[in-house]
Amino acid sequence: MSPILVIVEMQRGGIRAASREAFTVAEAIAQAEGKSWGTLTLGQRDTGRIDTSQGVQETDTALSALNPAVCASAVAKAAVGAEYLLMTHTALGADLVGRVAQHLNVPLASDCVDFEIRGTDIVFTRSLYGGKVLCDIRVNATPVLATFRPRAVAPPAEGQMLGLQELLDIPEAETGMQVESVPAAVRERLDVTEAAIVVSGGRGMQGPKNWRILEELANALGPRATLACSRPVSDDGWRPRSEHVGQTGRAIAPDLYVAVGISGAIQHVAGIARSKFILAINKDPNAPIFKVADYGIVGNLFEVVPSLTKAIRALKNRNE
């Protein structure tokens, strides 16, 4: 087995896109240290197959169908002798690697937003206080365990050949817990942490029935766009809590964040500060959100948003 291992999460019969981001970290460490890296796919042996187009061994078993306690002890056994164990910090990744770390009795650099190789050492950057402070750390243990926030690292190009592949057979075992049911539905939109474009609404939207204009803006922006909201919006039940971004919700780092009717409280700004570009739409020219925005439109959002949607559609049509 390779000294540098990446745990891969399967989704809908393929590798989950976010999982591939950790390959970039593995490749960088492998090059710096002159070592090989490989993937560790969790599944059941009889469903495993090799898909050379993606360069990794696949299984039809989604990680969510597997008991995390059993997976963790299997991964911990497989990781003995490894120097690095990496994974993307998805909901399942966060749960799994925390368990593995305790089995191995080592620390875990979790939810890292960046990394830098300095000689033979790696410095991991973590985001504290919902993004208000960043922290550079070194891990002095073997193996080094780290998880990376979705979208923190760019994935390698599709089709690029990737190290050795290993399918880890997850046996049945008594752990005091059983998986009763797993997700059946396929979500219409991307998860907020994984979307390249996030269109987000605040109290200024005045009520859930007005979300149609944000949906249309997201649709115009394309399939990589999804919806989010500020805390008061989810607190009032206008939108699901899974869409809440900010210090007590979820931290995101999209290519574009569109804040509509969001004033920009410090907790909210902390959670979106790693966005590459921020577009704010607000009627109050003094709203704090404009202080962090790359682009801002001051005006009535019920006029601005449909107009912007139209302009984006027109621009796309012109060029297609």
Next chain:
Amino acid sequence: MSPRNPCAVNCVQRPFASDIREMNIAVCIKQVADTEAKLDLDSTGKQVLEDGLAWIINPHDESAIEAALQLSNAHKGNVTLIALGPPRVENAIRQGLAMGADRATHLVTDTMPHDPHVVARALVPLLASANFDLVLTGQVAIDGAGQQVPQRLAVELGWPCVTAVEHLVVDGLSVTARRPVDQGEEVYRLSLPAVIGINRRLGEPRYPSFRGIMQAKKKPVEARQVSLSDSSITVERLHLPVTKSSGQIVPFSPETSAHIAELLRQEAKVI
């Protein structure tokens, strides 16, 4: 003491098998800097300046306390708060007691440890020696955001564990826990004792009542000195994110939209 939003609370109560004895619930809480706080670094550059900060119970932990109180109420149980950290942490403990918890243990340290591995090591001896049926924690602390403590505790204790739980049912000697994952929801059934990481989305916690605040002053808080093990993580430095200067802010007119759309294509390259 009424919940802020009763409909949003997701603890369903069914009988706890041992109606013979009380259900013992522990909630591990962390005191964190208020979410309103603007943070600065101290002169070493390795710590956040604590002077003048307001402190709160970690919001996810507050929801864990709420869940514990509801379960305790339904099963004639009791709720013990466990908090690790320097003396300032006692304020958080009193707040939790004012919400309705019965008692607390304060594991007193000189500093707040930054490494969840160290935190778990310090908590395990207490949890292993007491007779708890259920240990609840928040899903994540909003300061360090390690998201590791419940899993680490469970591995050490040899108990089943589910994290990020938004819905919890205790029925007999088992727990059914639901949590959202990226494509939907997972449902687990766990035997007790178990460790559950609670997400804030489980429900808004109640506010302490005046009576609760008065009673909290008399509730038992056991303070135990603990020495922390060494962390295998070295903090190199803390730094504040580079704040952007604001960009092009323009008043709305029909031409503005076309201009911004152009920028999204040419500059941000997202369309």
